[in-house]
Amino acid sequence: MTIPAPVPARFITFEGGEGAGKTTQIAALTDHLRATGATVTVTREPGGTPDAEAIRALLVSGEAGRWDPLAETLLHLAARRQHLQRLIRPALDRGEWVLCDRFLDSTRAYQGAAQGVAPAVIEHLAAPVMEGLEPGLTLILDLPPEAGLARAAARGDTGRYERWPLAHHQAIRQAFLDIGAGEPQRCQVIDAQQSPEAVATAVWQAVQQRFPEAA
Numbered sequence: 001m002t003i004p005a006p007v008p009a010r011f012i013t014f015e016g017g018e019g020a021g022k023t024t025q026i027a028a029l030t031d032h033l034r035a036t037g038a039t040v041t042v043t044r045e046p047g048g049t050p051d052a053e054a055i056r057a058l059l060v061s062g063e064a065g066r067w068d069p070l071a072e073t074l075l076h077l078a079a080r081r082q083h084l085q086r087l088i089r090p091a092l093d094r095g096e097w098v099l100c101d102r103f104l105d106s107t108r109a110y111q112g113a114a115q116g117v118a119p120a121v122i123e124h125l126a127a128p129v130m131e132g133l134e135p136g137l138t139l140i141l142d143l144p145p146e147a148g149l150a151r152a153a154a155r156g157d158t159g160r161y162e163r164w165p166l167a168h169h170q171a172i173r174q175a176f177l178d179i180g181a182g183e184p185q186r187c188q189v190i191d192a193q194q195s196p197e198a199v200a201t202a203v204w205q206a207v208q209q210r211f212p213e214a215a
Contacts, residue, residue, distance in 0.1 A: 008136030008210060009092055013103040015179075016141035017172050018162050019148030020192045021199060022101050025141065028200040029207065033097055036214060041091040044101035045079065049086045052079035064163040069115035073122060076107050081129045089133070104130065105138060105179050110161070113175035114168040137210045139203055140180045141192035145169035148192075 012029070014022040026042060033040050046056040055075055059067070067075070080103075091098050104126055111117045145166060152162050180189040188206040192199055208215045 009133065010095075010097045010211065011088065011092060011100070011133070011135045011137075012097070012207065013100045013105065013135040013138045014141065015102060015105045015109075015138055015176055016192060017143070017145050017148045017169055017176070018157070019151030020141035020143055021151075021196060022141060024196050025139070025199055025203050026099050026101055028196075029099060029203055032204050032207075033214065038214070039094075039096045041087070041096050041098045042100075043083070043087060043098065045083060045103055045106065046076055047079065048083040048088070048100070051086075052082045055079040055082075060159045060161065062160055064160055064165075066160065069111055069117050070121070072115070073107060073111040073117050073125065076111065077125055077129050080104070080107075080126075084129070084131075084133065100135075103135060103138070105140075105176065108179060109172045109175035113171045114164065135186065137207065138179075138183075138187045139206060140176045140187055140189045141199065142173065142177065142180075142189050143192040145173050 014026055016022055030040050030042055045052075046059055047053040055078060059072065059075055059079075088098055088100070107122055107126070108119065112119055112122050149162060149166075149169065152158075177189065180187040188210075190199055190202045190206070194202070
C-alpha cells in the first residue's frame with residue numbers, strides 16, 4: 001500500500017538578506033493568489049501580532065551589538081511563538097494562505113551563521129515553539145549582500161541589522177544558500193538580481209509547482 005505524501009501547508013515564507021525584495025514579491029504573490037479567489041493573510045517576522053511587534057521594536061533598534069546572540073535568539077523565538085499561536089495557525093486552520101516575510105530560516109541565518117549560536121541550540125529551542133509546523137514552501141531571494149544593502153540604504157532602511165558588518169551579511173547569504181541546497185523539497189532559491197517582474201514570474205511558477213491547486 002502506498003502512503004500518500006502529506007499535503008504541504010498553505011504557508012509560504014520568504015527569506016533573503018537585506019534588500020532582497022521580499023516585500024515587493026509578497027505583494028505580487030498576494031495579488032496572484034487573490035485573483036484565484038484565495039483568502040490570503042500577509043504577515044512578517046519578527047512581528048505579526050501586537051505583542052510580537054513590541055518585541056520587534058526591541059530587536060531592530062539600537063546599536064548593532066545590542067543583544068547577546070543567545071538572548072536575541074530567545075527574543076525571536078518568543079515573538080514567533082505568539083505569532084504562530086495568535087495569527088498563523090488560526091489562519092491556516094481557516095483554510096487561508098499565509099505569506100510570511102521571514103521565519104525560522106532567518107533565525108538560523110542571522111543568529112546562527114552570522115552570530116555563532118550553534119545550530120543544535122536553535123533547533124532544540126525552536127522545537128516546542130514550532131510544534132512540528134513547517135512552511136509548505138520557502139522562497140529564498142538571493143543576491144550579493146553589497147547589492148542588497150545598497151538597495152536598503154537607497155530606501156532609507158538603516159536599522160540595526162542593516163548596520164551589521166558586511167561579513168555578517170555574507171555569512172547570512174551563504175546560510176540561506178546552504179538551507180536551500182539542504183532542503184530542496186521545501187525551498188526554492190530565486191535570483192533576486194533579476195527585474196522584479198522576472199522574480200515575480202519565478203515565484204509564481206514555484207508556487208504552482210508546489211501547490212497545484214493555486215494554478
